[in-house]
Amino acid sequence: MLRTHTCGELNITHVGQSVILCGWLQKSRDLGGMTFIDLRDRYGITQLAFNMDTNAELCEKARKLGREYVLSITGNVAERSNKNAKIPTGDIEIIVENIDVLNKSKTPPFTIEDQSDGGDELRMKYRYLDLRRNPVRKNIELRHKMSIETRNYLNGLNFVEIETPFLIKSTPEGARDFVVPSRMNEGEFYALPQSPQTFKQLLMVSGYDRYFQIVRCFRDEDLRADRQPEFTQIDCEMSFVTQDDVLNTFEGLTKHLFKVVRNVDVPAFPRMTYAHAMKFYGSDKPDTRFEMKFVELNDVAKGKDFKVFDDAELVVGICANGCSEYTRKQLDELTDFVKRPQIGANGLVYVKFNLDGTVKSSVDKFFNEESLKKIGEKFDAKAGDLILIMAGATEKAQRQLSELRLEMGERLGLRDPNVFSPLWVVDFPLLEWDEESQRFFAKHHPFTSPKTEDIDLLETNPGAVCANAYDLVINGVEVSGGSIRIFNRDLQNRMFKILGFSEEEAKKQFGFLLDAFEYGAPPHGGIAFGFDRLCSLFGGSESIRDYIAFPKNNAGRDVMIDAPSTISSAQLEELRLVTKI
Numbered sequence: 199m200l201r202t203h204t205c206g207e208l209n210i211t212h213v214g215q216s217v218i219l220c221g222w223l224q225k226s227r228d229l230g231g232m233t234f235i236d237l238r239d240r241y242g243i244t245q246l247a248f249n250m251d252t253n254a255e256l257c258e259k260a261r262k263l264g265r266e267y268v269l270s271i272t273g274n275v276a277e278r279s280n281k282n283a284k285i286p287t288g289d290i291e292i293i294v295e296n297i298d299v300l301n302k303s304k305t306p307p308f309t310i311e312d313q314s315d316g317g318d319e320l321r322m323k324y325r326y327l328d329l330r331r332n333p334v335r336k337n338i339e340l341r342h343k344m345s346i347e348t349r350n351y352l353n354g355l356n357f358v359e360i361e362t363p364f365l366i367k368s369t370p371e372g373a374r375d376f377v378v379p380s381r382m383n384e385g386e387f388y389a390l391p392q393s394p395q396t397f398k399q400l401l402m403v404s405g406y407d408r409y410f411q412i413v414r415c416f417r418d419e420d421l422r423a424d425r426q427p428e429f430t431q432i433d434c435e436m437s438f439v440t441q442d443d444v445l446n447t448f449e450g451l452t453k454h455l456f457k458v459v460r461n462v463d464v465p466a467f468p469r470m471t472y473a474h475a476m477k478f479y480g481s482d483k484p485d486t487r488f489e490m491k492f493v494e495l496n497d498v499a500k501g502k503d504f505k506v507f508d509d510a511e512l513v514v515g516i517c518a519n520g521c522s523e524y525t526r527k528q529l530d531e532l533t534d535f536v537k538r539p540q541i542g543a544n545g546l547v548y549v550k551f552n553l554d555g556t557v558k559s560s561v562d563k564f565f566n567e568e569s570l571k572k573i574g575e576k577f578d579a580k581a582g583d584l585i586l587i588m589a590g591a592t593e594k595a596q597r598q599l600s601e602l603r604l605e606m607g608e609r610l611g612l613r614d615p616n617v618f619s620p621l622w623v624v625d626f627p628l629l630e631w632d633e634e635s636q637r638f639f640a641k642h643h644p645f646t647s648p649k650t651e652d653i654d655l656l657e658t659n660p661g662a663v664c665a666n667a668y669d670l671v672i673n674g675v676e677v678s679g680g681s682i683r684i685f686n687r688d689l690q691n692r693m694f695k696i697l698g699f700s701e702e703e704a705k706k707q708f709g710f711l712l713d714a715f716e717y718g719a720p721p722h723g724g725i726a727f728g729f730d731r732l733c734s735l736f737g738g739s740e741s742i743r744d745y746i747a748f749p750k751n752n753a754g755r756d757v758m759i760d761a762p763s764t765i766s767s768a769q770l771e772e773l774r775l776v777t778k779i
């Protein structure tokens with residue numbers, strides 16, 4: 199090794215030892231008689247001391263070194279007179295005897311400090327420098343710990359890690375595929391996997407019984423904030439299991455990660471049906487760190503000549519405790535919030551239960567005090583509470599109020615990133631009707647099994663069929679999702695038919711899976727965790743980018759290597775993507 203110690207490990211017990219350290223020059227301070235350098239590596243910072251009186255030549259040399267120079271120094275560990283209790287090496291410094299400059303550095307375009315002065319784009323362009331900063335390094339190390347612990351835990355349960363191919367076949371379901379032209383097969387394309395779904399199911403047919411893979415997936419979706427075109431899943435599949443077995447196994451993994459990574463013990467995860475989640479939270483990924491449950495108000499809100507309520511399919515509200523003192527301005531802010539195009543509501547009705555016992559609302563013209571109190575009773579509202587009401591088509595009103603609920607939770611400080619509230623959402627609908635294309639889509643994916651008791655409804659009332667599908671939701675974030683699969687060719691065929699595939703199409707796209715089902719497919723089910731998001735949640739951040747070493751920006755670009763990029767006409771010709779003129 200070029201060094202005897204790291205920059206994070208020397209302390210008072212090493213005083214008097216001769217050491218060699220290597221690292222980057224973080225900062226230097228020239229105090230006339232003395233010069234100090236902070237030397238940094240992955241493990242910490244050690245102070246180097248140079249004395250003008252005892253070694254003027256070396257001191258002069260030290261003063262000329264710039265930020266981020268790579269140094270190797272030899273010296274003796276000495277107790278500091280000015281101790282720094284904030285860092286583990288703060289009791290000591292190195293009286294340097296020799297410096298070797300291993301490499302120079304240009305002045306970095308932003309400061310390599312916890313609070314950098316560099317903007318997002320600049321730090322992305324010089325990501326290798328950004329990765330030197332402590333907060334980023336800690337995130338990457340957290341990710342490492344999460345993946346090692348996941349591997350160990352699943353290995354302990356007999357899961358086998360198996361790699362599945364990246365160059366596969368494009369399929370019409372799900373998101374858009376990234377495609378790769380095949381040079382050797384003119385006019386044909388591979389697709390990058392959106393997930394290893396069909397392969398892991400085939401592995402069950404092959405008898406591997408418990409599979410997992412920490413695997414990159416690719417989806418060419420329109421970019422929303424904090425989505426990455428390539429992302430990582432902890433992908434898993436098990437044979438001979440019920441839904442409960444899968445939930446228990448992965449609740450175990452999640453709890454293990456909470457314990458070893460965050461040192462928190464979380465109680466058993468509650469299980470909530472999709473229908474319940476929609477009715478009381480307006481979302482299939484409810485943030486249950488706080489209550490503020492929806493209350494449906496049709497019976498007390500309709501029939502008062504207020505057209506907005508009378509015409510609505512659903513009138514629904516939430517009660518924000520202690521917010522009756524909200525000012526006109528604050529209420530206007532909330533109204534503007536729900537009217538933003540992303541939410542798209544027409545307006546917001548409020549009822550204030552004032553501290554002096556009076557009741558005031560934005561619909562006083564239609565609702566007398568008694569009617570308003572009736573609304574209040576539905577929420578058990580007390581003096582000091584503010585009720586916020588929305589109305590419209592059921593799903594739309596629920597979705598809009600859900601956004602408002604989250605906003606109120608945020609405003610009231612009820613969404614602490616260090617509090618974790620996991621739950622399983624179960625019993626999802628199997629299918630989702632798409633107005634535009636006038637057809638059903640699989641809500642999860644086409645391989646998810648319907649509940650046995652609903653199979654008869656598949657052709658007669660497909661919209662009412664419940665699936666053996668589940669999501670793990672933590673703090674309003676969908677952390678993982680999976681299902682018990684169809685493992686019978688006939689049922690799978692029926693499912694494809696409902697999804698609008700002709701027999702030939704189904705055969706062409708998924709013939710390999712249908713065929714495999716005829717060679718002794720065991721009952722099986724699985725799950726996949728969004729690993730980047732899981733890491734960001736454990737790290738207490740909203741941004742998944744911070745947990746990916748080399749992420750893409752919001753436009754899907756890697757601004758460091760400048761990808762995507764054009765390719766040469768020779769390459770295009772070789773791939774037969776253009777014809778030679």
Ligand code: ASP
Nearest residue numbers: 393395680681724725726
């Ligand atoms: N492959 C599914 C997904 O990526 C997860 C699963 O069903 O296991 O969402």
